[in-house]
Amino acid sequence: xxxxxxxxxxxxxxxxxxxxxxYESQWLTNNGPLVRELEERLGDYLGVDxxxxxxxxxxxxxxxxxxxxxxxxxxxxxxxxxxxxxAIRNEGLGVRYADIDPETLNLDPAKVESACGPDTQxxxxxxxxxxxxxxEGFDELARRKGLKTVYDAAHALGVNYDGxxxxxxxxxxxxxxxxxxLFHTGEGGAVVFRRAEDHERARRLINFGLEAVDGSIPDVxxxxxxxxxxxxxxxxxxxxxxxILEHRKAVGEAYERxxxxxxxxxxxxxxxxxxxxxxxxxxxxxxxxxKVKAVLQSEDVIxxxxxSPSLDETAAYRAGNFFPESQAKALRTLCLPxxxxxxxxxxxxxxxxxxxxxxxxxx
Amino acid sequence: xxxxxxxxxxxxxxxxxxxxxxYESQWLTNNGPLVRELEERLGDYLGVDxxxxxxxxxxxxxxxxxxxxxxxxxxxxxxxxxxxxxAIRNEGLGVRYADIDPETLNLDPAKVESACGPDTQxxxxxxxxxxxxxxEGFDELARRKGLKTVYDAAHALGVNYDGxxxxxxxxxxxxxxxxxxLFHTGEGGAVVFRRAEDHERARRLINFGLEAVDGSIPDVxxxxxxxxxxxxxxxxxxxxxxxILEHRKAVGEAYERxxxxxxxxxxxxxxxxxxxxxxxxxxxxxxxxxKVKAVLQSEDVIxxxxxSPSLDETAAYRAGNFFPESQAKALRTLCLPxxxxxxxxxxxxxxxxxxxxxxxxxx
Numbered sequence: 001x002x003x004x005x006x007x008x009x010x011x012x013x014x015x016x017x018x019x020x021x022x023y024e025s026q027w028l029t030n031n032g033p034l035v036r037e038l039e040e041r042l043g044d045y046l047g048v049d050x051x052x053x054x055x056x057x058x059x060x061x062x063x064x065x066x067x068x069x070x071x072x073x074x075x076x077x078x079x080x081x082x083x084x085x086x087a088i089r090n091e092g093l094g095v096r097y098a099d100i101d102p103e104t105l106n107l108d109p110a111k112v113e114s115a116c117g118p119d120t121q122x123x124x125x126x127x128x129x130x131x132x133x134x135x136e137g138f139d140e141l142a143r144r145k146g147l148k149t150v151y152d153a154a155h156a157l158g159v160n161y162d163g164x165x166x167x168x169x170x171x172x173x174x175x176x177x178x179x180x181x182l183f184h185t186g187e188g189g190a191v192v193f194r195r196a197e198d199h200e201r202a203r204r205l206i207n208f209g210l211e212a213v214d215g216s217i218p219d220v221x222x223x224x225x226x227x228x229x230x231x232x233x234x235x236x237x238x239x240x241x242x243x244i245l246e247h248r249k250a251v252g253e254a255y256e257r258x259x260x261x262x263x264x265x266x267x268x269x270x271x272x273x274x275x276x277x278x279x280x281x282x283x284x285x286x287x288x289x290x291k292v293k294a295v296l297q298s299e300d301v302i303x304x305x306x307x308s309p310s311l312d313e314t315a316a317y318r319a320g321n322f323f324p325e326s327q328a329k330a331l332r333t334l335c336l337p338x339x340x341x342x343x344x345x346x347x348x349x350x351x352x353x354x355x356x357x358x359x360x361x362x363x
Numbered sequence: 364x365x366x367x368x369x370x371x372x373x374x375x376x377x378x379x380x381x382x383x384x385x386y387e388s389q390w391l392t393n394n395g396p397l398v399r400e401l402e403e404r405l406g407d408y409l410g411v412d413x414x415x416x417x418x419x420x421x422x423x424x425x426x427x428x429x430x431x432x433x434x435x436x437x438x439x440x441x442x443x444x445x446x447x448x449x450a451i452r453n454e455g456l457g458v459r460y461a462d463i464d465p466e467t468l469n470l471d472p473a474k475v476e477s478a479c480g481p482d483t484q485x486x487x488x489x490x491x492x493x494x495x496x497x498x499e500g501f502d503e504l505a506r507r508k509g510l511k512t513v514y515d516a517a518h519a520l521g522v523n524y525d526g527x528x529x530x531x532x533x534x535x536x537x538x539x540x541x542x543x544x545l546f547h548t549g550e551g552g553a554v555v556f557r558r559a560e561d562h563e564r565a566r567r568l569i570n571f572g573l574e575a576v577d578g579s580i581p582d583v584x585x586x587x588x589x590x591x592x593x594x595x596x597x598x599x600x601x602x603x604x605x606x607i608l609e610h611r612k613a614v615g616e617a618y619e620r621x622x623x624x625x626x627x628x629x630x631x632x633x634x635x636x637x638x639x640x641x642x643x644x645x646x647x648x649x650x651x652x653x654k655v656k657a658v659l660q661s662e663d664v665i666x667x668x669x670x671s672p673s674l675d676e677t678a679a680y681r682a683g684n685f686f687p688e689s690q691a692k693a694l695r696t697l698c699l700p701x702x703x704x705x706x707x708x709x710x711x712x713x714x715x716x717x718x719x720x721x722x723x724x725x726x
Contacts, residue, residue, distance in 0.1 A: 007391045015382070019375075028370045028542035028549050055418055055550065058571070058586035082571045082580055089583045092455050179391035179590075186391050186590040187418065208421070208445045209679055217445055217677040220452045223421035227542075227549040229592045314580040316572055 007179040010236035018232035034231035050199035057176025059224040060189035061087035064172040072119035078311040079326040099323040103267035109137030127156040132272040135169040158275040185234040248276025258351035279336040286331035295357035370542040373599035381595035397594035413562035420539025422587035423552035424450035427535040435482035441674040442689040462686040466630035472500030490519040495635040498532040521638040548597040611639025621714035642699040649694035658720035
């Protein structure tokens with residue numbers, strides 16, 4: 001079975017080496033040596049400061065919002081995995097949606113500005129499929145309106161923008177290190193803060209708000225600690241990350257060559273690099289999308305309708321307004337399998353299936 | 364160094380065996396086969412139904428409260444680890460404290476009843492140090508007032524009450540499976556629900572509220588999933604659990620024999636079994652407590668002032684009222700080292716230190 005989200009298994013021998021260290025230190029969690037090593041090495045690799053590892057990507061967004069003391073509402077996108085909106089609501093905030101740009105599938109600063117209300121305190125844009133948002137536009141808007149910006153960069157690990165990690169943009173940017181991500185710790189996440197003082201505050205918040213120096217409890221915190229076992233998984237695959245990124249990028253580009261005349265793709269930012277986190281395609285109509293998905297499934301190829309439904313159409317996040325671009329794209333997108341176990345022959349085979357399905361639907 | 368909270372390291376060969384299974388299944392998280400195996404085997408061992416594994420003990424309390432749709436306020440104890448109150452606040456609820464019983468150190472149903480206000484919807488008592496609360500009293504109160512009861516049973520794994528697991532009491536009871544607990548998964552937690560339908564709803568809530576059948580999103584959920592790596596840690600030590608409980612109980616009782624004339628102890632419930640989760644002692648005065656702690660530290664023995672400060676005295680959870688029993692006990696308790704690496708000679712040595720310190724302070 002070829003599937004979206006088949007996890008990368010870290011080198012077993014390296015994993016054992018890190019487990020040896022865990023057994024030696026007898027330190028299993030609570031900001032242990034492997035967590036600190038992974039924070040340092042991953043931060044160095046990505047070229048970012050103030051990287052904090054946490055238990056998962058949803059908690060990463062939650063701790064980022066809490067670090068800034070946001071209340072009221074945040075503006076975000078309905079075209080994303082549900083975790084983005086769940087994190088906002090879990091922090092006691094309301095979510096206001098703005099519609100996406102029909103080409104990039106990312107939020108558009110102009111539409112976000114119109115969506116802001118008197119209680120809006122934060123922007124939570126998503127770099128959808130790892131495609132960088134209009135970060136300058138959001139930066140300008142946030143400054144002008146006095147808002148905090150937390151980018152959901154769950155898909156954007158390894159993506160550079162104008163030569164530097166896109167994670168440097170915003171007051172914070174969050175990563176998912178979930179098993180299905182191109183780099184992972186089983187379950188895990190991270191926050192990259194712009195400022196060292198926010199990083200420090202967040203490190204306290206993920207450990208119940210406890211102040212290490214004197215044991216006082218100035219703030220209501222959470223448990224969002226990453227264990228040494230999960231850090232070991234990440235460390236065991238960290239050396240492979242450049243090759244993983246290279247391979248996934250090549251697979252993504254191969255799909256686009258094969259399918260260029262048949263489907264469309266998000267408009268990838270020309271100033272951003274590609275990381276091959278996802279291989280999204282846009283079909284002509286919802287029925288073509290469903291047909292392609294079904295034909296692939298009959299060949300044991302599991303593609304996913306990311307991101308569907310548009311969150312404003314779900315019971316939990318229903319919005320008063322109507323977001324036609326997000327709703328339309330949710331019915332037309334499909335993420336194809338992309339993982340390190342695949343080669344160009346797999347891409348060819350899957351692309352042929354897709355073309356056949358499109359032809360069948362056209363007949 | 365002898366310390367409270369030295370973690371038990373699971374048999375390495377067994378752990379490797381479970382990691383073999385993870386590499387074979389390529390299933391790293393999201394309700395995987397090892398999580399389900401651990402849920403079933405741990406539930407069987409404890410004699411409880413509807414056990415749900417989650418990412419940590421704080422999230423266990425949060426998902427339990429959310430499952431019942433609690434809003435308004437919950438009544439809880441100031442004499443506990445901060446996670447209990449943090450979880451309540453993280454679910455958007457207010458915390459009202461009631462004072463503890465000076466003998467058991469647990470909440471007292473009569474005081475809890477007085478603390479209830481018009482917005483109180485839930486009780487969150489703690490089985491402090493694994494010592495069962497007055498569960499019948501809370502049961503009666505909750506029925507009469509139409510409240511939900513969620514026991515924080517973080518310390519109570521393996522404790523029976525009238526011959527059955529104390530986890531059977533309440534609408535839900537939550538466990539911590541943190542590294543320092545007598546049974547653990549590195550980071551982890553669990554909820555035991557009284558009713559199967561709550562268990563089912565909670566399983567959806569810990570996976571973003573997603574409905575598996577049709578991908579709909581009826582509720583705002585969270586990410587509280589336990590990974591296969593953490594489940595592997597638990598499975599690798601599960602066979603040792605009966606021996607761990609036996610040993611810790613024996614160490615706890617040895618402390619009480621050695622120190623019987625020198626310190627006092629919580630009044631352990633006569634209807635409950637002991638699990639040796641903690642070895643708490645109560646010193647005569649705060650200054651004796653501080654002296655004992657310092658003398659132990661000078662001998663490389665790390666005892667902990669659990670639970671201090673009384674939460675109503677912290678900046679994050681300051682309450683208008685005054686809770687004299689909790690505040691007084693917080694200054695007089697000390698949890699002594701208790702772990703499977705210790706034998707009766709360690710207990711004797713530590714007890715001698717304590718007696719010496721008490722004598723020095725008395726002089």
